[in-house]
Amino acid sequence: MVGLRTLQPSRRLPFNPDAAYGAITLMTTPKNDKNTRTTGRPTLNEVARRAGVSPITASRALRGIPSVAEELAQRVREAARELGYVVNPAARALASARSQTVAVVVPSLGNQLFVETLEAIHAVMRPKGLEVLIGNSHYSRDEDEDLIRNYLAYQPRGLLLTGFERTESARRMLEASGIPCVYMMDLDSGAGLHCVGFSQLRAGAAAAEHLIARGRRRMAFVGAQLDQRTLLRGEGFRRALQQACLYNPAFELLTPQPSSVGLGGELFGQLLAAHPQLDGIFFGNDDLAHGALLEAMRRGVRIPEQVAVLGFNDLPASAFMVPRLSSIHTPREAIGRRAAEMLLALMAGQSVAEPVQDMGFELMVREST
Amino acid sequence: MVGLRTLQPSRRLPFNPDAAYGAITLMTTPKNDKNTRTTGRPTLNEVARRAGVSPITASRALRGIPSVAEELAQRVREAARELGYVVNPAARALASARSQTVAVVVPSLGNQLFVETLEAIHAVMRPKGLEVLIGNSHYSRDEDEDLIRNYLAYQPRGLLLTGFERTESARRMLEASGIPCVYMMDLDSGAGLHCVGFSQLRAGAAAAEHLIARGRRRMAFVGAQLDQRTLLRGEGFRRALQQACLYNPAFELLTPQPSSVGLGGELFGQLLAAHPQLDGIFFGNDDLAHGALLEAMRRGVRIPEQVAVLGFNDLPASAFMVPRLSSIHTPREAIGRRAAEMLLALMAGQSVAEPVQDMGFELMVREST
DNA sequence: CGGTGCAGGGATAGCGCTATCTTTGCCGAC
DNA sequence: GTCGGCAAAGATAGCGCTATCCCTGCACCG
Numbered sequence: 001m002v003g004l005r006t007l008q009p010s011r012r013l014p015f016n017p018d019a020a021y022g023a024i025t026l027m028t029t030p031k032n033d034k035n036t037r038t039t040g041r042p043t044l045n046e047v048a049r050r051a052g053v054s055p056i057t058a059s060r061a062l063r064g065i066p067s068v069a070e071e072l073a074q075r076v077r078e079a080a081r082e083l084g085y086v087v088n089p090a091a092r093a094l095a096s097a098r099s100q101t102v103a104v105v106v107p108s109l110g111n112q113l114f115v116e117t118l119e120a121i122h123a124v125m126r127p128k129g130l131e132v133l134i135g136n137s138h139y140s141r142d143e144d145e146d147l148i149r150n151y152l153a154y155q156p157r158g159l160l161l162t163g164f165e166r167t168e169s170a171r172r173m174l175e176a177s178g179i180p181c182v183y184m185m186d187l188d189s190g191a192g193l194h195c196v197g198f199s200q201l202r203a204g205a206a207a208a209e210h211l212i213a214r215g216r217r218r219m220a221f222v223g224a225q226l227d228q229r230t231l232l233r234g235e236g237f238r239r240a241l242q243q244a245c246l247y248n249p250a251f252e253l254l255t256p257q258p259s260s261v262g263l264g265g266e267l268f269g270q271l272l273a274a275h276p277q278l279d280g281i282f283f284g285n286d287d288l289a290h291g292a293l294l295e296a297m298r299r300g301v302r303i304p305e306q307v308a309v310l311g312f313n314d315l316p317a318s319a320f321m322v323p324r325l326s327s328i329h330t331p332r333e334a335i336g337r338r339a340a341e342m343l344l345a346l347m348a349g350q351s352v353a354e355p356v357q358d359m360g361f362e363l364m365v366r367e368s369t
Numbered sequence: 370m371v372g373l374r375t376l377q378p379s380r381r382l383p384f385n386p387d388a389a390y391g392a393i394t395l396m397t398t399p400k401n402d403k404n405t406r407t408t409g410r411p412t413l414n415e416v417a418r419r420a421g422v423s424p425i426t427a428s429r430a431l432r433g434i435p436s437v438a439e440e441l442a443q444r445v446r447e448a449a450r451e452l453g454y455v456v457n458p459a460a461r462a463l464a465s466a467r468s469q470t471v472a473v474v475v476p477s478l479g480n481q482l483f484v485e486t487l488e489a490i491h492a493v494m495r496p497k498g499l500e501v502l503i504g505n506s507h508y509s510r511d512e513d514e515d516l517i518r519n520y521l522a523y524q525p526r527g528l529l530l531t532g533f534e535r536t537e538s539a540r541r542m543l544e545a546s547g548i549p550c551v552y553m554m555d556l557d558s559g560a561g562l563h564c565v566g567f568s569q570l571r572a573g574a575a576a577a578e579h580l581i582a583r584g585r586r587r588m589a590f591v592g593a594q595l596d597q598r599t600l601l602r603g604e605g606f607r608r609a610l611q612q613a614c615l616y617n618p619a620f621e622l623l624t625p626q627p628s629s630v631g632l633g634g635e636l637f638g639q640l641l642a643a644h645p646q647l648d649g650i651f652f653g654n655d656d657l658a659h660g661a662l663l664e665a666m667r668r669g670v671r672i673p674e675q676v677a678v679l680g681f682n683d684l685p686a687s688a689f690m691v692p693r694l695s696s697i698h699t700p701r702e703a704i705g706r707r708a709a710e711m712l713l714a715l716m717a718g719q720s721v722a723e724p725v726q727d728m729g730f731e732l733m734v735r736e737s738t
Numbered sequence: 739c740g741g742t743g744c745a746g747g748g749a750t751a752g753c754g755c756t757a758t759c760t761t762t763g764c765c766g767a768c
Numbered sequence: 769g770t771c772g773g774c775a776a777a778g779a780t781a782g783c784g785c786t787a788t789c790c791c792t793g794c795a796c797c798g
Contacts, residue, residue, distance in 0.1 A: 043783095152455070466756095
């Protein structure tokens with residue numbers, strides 16, 4: 001009943017939608033009524049029938065492929081809207097051997113840092129019609145590998161991964177898949193890979209230089225979680241101190257426990273008890289530093305007079321701590337955005353002029369140093 | 370070459386894998402070599418051929434369907450392992466009209482609360498082989514609707530949604546889909562729905578009662594974001610104050626801005642400037658309370674002597690604030706876990722004895738009150 | 739005025755699985 | 769024995785799309 005093409009003065013044999021895709025189809029599939037496997041949602045065929053075109057034309061129209069006359073495309077879009085049609089991503093992925101999906105693996109969602117990165121990625125990908133799959137590896141190489149294996153099965157258009165710390169077999173899978181991949185956050189060992197981040201090593205050095213410039217001489221590094229990036233920051237810090245002949249290996253407190261405010265306070269207490277002479281502490285993550293500031297207040301330790309405290313990442317709360325926490329601000333939104341854009345380019349088959357993008361970092365000097 | 374069934378004394382005609390699924394298949398599809406649409410990954414057919422069984426048997430074996438003899442199943446699993454076979458989820462979803470996916474929509478990832486809920490959900494779903502899709506609605510009904518529409522297209526096995534605040538059309542889509550759905554966090558308007566949470570209304574009342582019990586008489590409520598749950602907490606607080614004849618509508622500060630530490634400090638300042646006589650403040654979320662405590666310290670406002678401060682959610686950092694923040698602890702891990710389990714039951718077609726599960730809340734009394 | 743190029747469509751044929759019959763052989767029962 | 773019933777496979781037929789080829793009509797060409 002639909003689709004008598006009165007609007008268009010056709011140049012060809014009129015296409016009879018009901019005959020072609022309605023009645024005949026129903027006749028040649030007599031078991032249609034007993035087959036209950038379908039989802040009940042409208043299919044592309046129904047849209048096509050309603051618009052009076054063939055299914056492929058409908059497919060092309062909805063995908064915005066230009067070889068469809070605008071008038072037809074419009075009819076198809078309208079039919080889709082009227083029926084409430086939504087593509088079946090599984091069917092699309094199967095037929096085209098590619099999904100509309102991008103997978104991201106971050107090591108934690110508890111760290112605000114990665115949440116902000118994800119937001120930036122979303123903001124780039126969503127407008128392109130790409131679904132973002134979020135995986136949390138919990139800082140575990142094995143989970144990271146599982147997630148990658150799992151996601152590769154979905155044939156994502158691209159992958160965004162955090163850092164380079166990865167099992168050998170995960171690396172092989174990635175390579176074998178041929179799926180474009182951009183690495184976020186670190187640069188220091190990203191030779192030959194596409195990566196967007198900053199040098200954790202240099203950031204650690206910058207921390208040391210700032211404390212030295214503030215006249216500090218006995219400085220400690222406190223790191224938790226002990227992921228590669230934290231270790232690199234520590235290493236950068238260490239080297240800069242060595243260079244200034246101020247390095248003391250005893251002034252280093254590392255623990256694999258996950259970073260948290262509570263832990264920061266605890267480590268701060270331990271450190272001061274063991275080394276009361278300390279006059280500066282660099283924390284590998286801001287939440288540790290927050291805990292330290294709170295613990296200092298509780299103990300009456302004066303910050304920064306007695307000990308300067310420097311954080312890392314510049315989480316939103318840092319500027320409001322008492323005293324306001326100095327921290328190294330990391331450009332996670334920019335990293336997320338740029339990494340997403342780079343991935344988009346790779347997905348489009350373009351080669352990227354600058355495969356390694358250093359987004360830098362910024363020292364935020366506040367009251368705590 | 371593979372699969373001469375020497376191991377099993379067959380009762381039937383021997384199944385010749387190469388003839389059935391190898392050579393003949395290749396002959397009847399002469400264009401196989403020029404078709405480059407395939408992904409290159411091994412398919413179930415190849416696994417079946419290698420194991421010397423039919424594809425359906427291989428499918429059944431890998432899905433653990435018991436009607437396959439253990440010996441065959443073992444051969445299939447081994448073949449799959451040798452080939453590095455991973456199912457194509459798109460093909461599976463298309464063929465079975467269902468995915469191995471559960472979708473979750475939370476209003477924010479910036480709030481630690483929801484991250485912890487997600488972790489609990491993951492912990493339940495992953496072992497069942499279910500993929501968890503995470504959607505962030507940013508406290509927007511429109512985004513919530515978009516996410517739901519989008520996820521429904523994936524034919525998830527189930528949905529976990531936060532709260533009941535939802536557009537009419539989202540509600541209709543959910544109902545029409547017939548996909549099981551569990552609502553998390555709130556109970557107050559969940560009549561007829563499956564929900565796991567606690568009464569935001571009663572939690573708000575408990576906050577008021579605690580402050581009253583502490584001898585406070587001029588109490589304010591500070592809420593940001595203004596999502597339904599925050600408003601309900603405020604409403605519960607208000608009603609309890611009214612009942613005690615202590616309600617003063619001027620002592621309420623609501624803002625649609627997203628909750629944050631910085632905002633908490635700012636609102637605290639505004640409130641005290643406008644109403645210096647206040648002796649108790651209930652913050653709708655802990656990060657606001659954190660900001661207030663820090664701002665109080667900066668201003669020399671003594672907490673709790675001058676003003677008692679009570680938070681909500683009991684975020685991990687609250688116990689370490691100065692003074693330690695009293696807060697209403699919400700059982701988000703338990704909610705996530707229980708909601709996931711309830712959804713699992715619904716997905717299995719079971720009816721749930723208690724469709725509304727009140728997980729309660731716990732007042733954590735610390736130094737700030 | 740026949741060739742020939744180019745659009746705008748359509749027909750055909752799967753993508754890689756699984757739901758649903760069928761078939762086969764075997765067992766026990768009447 | 770014959771037959772019903774059962775268990776363990778296999779054959780068949782799509783799921784809902786899209787890649788790929790193909791067809792048709794028209795414009796343009798010399």
